[in-house]
Amino acid sequence: MHVILLGASKGIGYQVLQSLLSSAGSGAEQQQDQWSTTLLLRKPELIEQDATIRPYIQQGRVRIVKGNATSEDDLRKCFEGVNVDLIISSIGATPSFTLSGIHIDQPELCTKGTIALLHVLQDYQTKETQAQFPLPRLIVVSSMGIGDHHREIPFAMRALYSWLLTKPHQDKLALEYLLRRSSTSFPTPDPSSNPNAIPPESWLPQSTVHSIQSDFLPRVTIVRPAMFGADGPARPASQLKVGEKAQVYFVRRSEVARFIVDECVQKGGWVNKLPVIGL
Numbered sequence: 291m292h293v294i295l296l297g298a299s300k301g302i303g304y305q306v307l308q309s310l311l312s313s314a315g316s317g318a319e320q321q322q323d324q325w326s327t328t329l330l331l332r333k334p335e336l337i338e339q340d341a342t343i344r345p346y347i348q349q350g351r352v353r354i355v356k357g358n359a360t361s362e363d364d365l366r367k368c369f370e371g372v373n374v375d376l377i378i379s380s381i382g383a384t385p386s387f388t389l390s391g392i393h394i395d396q397p398e399l400c401t402k403g404t405i406a407l408l409h410v411l412q413d414y415q416t417k418e419t420q421a422q423f424p425l426p427r428l429i430v431v432s433s434m435g436i437g438d439h440h441r442e443i444p445f446a447m448r449a450l451y452s453w454l455l456t457k458p459h460q461d462k463l464a465l466e467y468l469l470r471r472s473s474t475s476f477p478t479p480d481p482s483s484n485p486n487a488i489p490p491e492s493w494l495p496q497s498t499v500h501s502i503q504s505d506f507l508p509r510v511t512i513v514r515p516a517m518f519g520a521d522g523p524a525r526p527a528s529q530l531k532v533g534e535k536a537q538v539y540f541v542r543r544s545e546v547a548r549f550i551v552d553e554c555v556q557k558g559g560w561v562n563k564l565p566v567i568g569l
């Protein structure tokens with residue numbers, strides 16, 4: 291089984307990588323169930339020097355493609371020579387806080403990354419080999435409170451998100467809108483019921499939207515974590531709330547990574563759902 295990981299140099303993506311690599315035991319039969327990975331990384335040297343990951347690179351279970359997640363050419367390289375079962379994306383821009391407010395180093399990262407990935411996947415689908423290599427499952431990390439979901443989160447978080455996170459959430463809104471439109475299961479958000487449910491033309495032009503095929507991805511999961519609290523080991527899963535309507539405030543990256551690996555990947559759950567996770 292092969293997974294392409296986008297955003298695996300740190301944060302949730304790194305913890306997902308570690309967990310997937312260590313999840314299957316040894317033995318001839320189990321080797322078939324072991325995950326091999328392709329990582330798309332801007333700075334491969336960080337992972338190549340990582341003492342935990344290096345043995346897996348030497349075993350051939352981690353392949354690294356140097357590139358940018360917003361580049362179709364770089365993403366295409368990830369698919370070369372492998373049958374991809376799964377794609378997990380947890381790419382994220384880096385915020386910094388200044389006197390004039392929040393600054394994001396790549397404000398359109400998720401928008402551009404999603405456009406590029408969907409362009410690559412729609413080409414992958416039209417290949418003659420489609421029956422042999424069905425479209426992979428896609429698991430993407432977004433955030434709670436995006437689009438329609440803003441109305442459903444706790445009041446205190448609604449106020450905080452509106453004040454602090456308008457820009458990053460615009461980027462996630464485009465990500466979610468494009469994925470929902472390209473999925474065969476999610477309804478595409480309807481602007482007549484909520485004009486804020488789709489990104490404005492200035493952020494995501496209709497000409498770009500229409501360059502992407504609709505209704506072709508059979509298995510999509512959009513994970514919507516609560517706000518990240520201090521990092522630390524994952525607390526018992528029984529303490530966390532998970533559900534499309536879960537009312538939550540904070541979560542740790544380790545808890546999101548464990549949810550993705552245990553519940554979404556290993557148990558195969560949450561296909562075509564938008565799980566919110568937190569406490």
Ligand SMILES: NC(=O)c1ccc[n+]([C@@H]2O[C@H](COP(=O)([O-])OP(=O)(O)OC[C@H]3O[C@@H](n4cnc5c(N)ncnc54)[C@H](OP(=O)(O)O)[C@@H]3O)[C@@H](O)[C@H]2O)c1
Pocket residue numbers: 296297298299300301302303330331332333357358359360380381382383384396399431432433434514515516517518519543
């Ligand atoms: N902060 C919150 O409270 C919160 C809450 C809910 C959801 N989220 C979202 O959850 C997601 C995961 O968060 P996280 O904290 O785990 O992320 P993170 O630690 O900041 O890691 C982001 C990853 O994205 C990669 N990346 C950034 N730009 C890239 C590019 N142009 N091409 C390829 N890779 C790129 C980074 O690689 P490099 O090493 O190259 O930088 C890194 O591996 C993010 O989308 C974040 O916005 C955040």
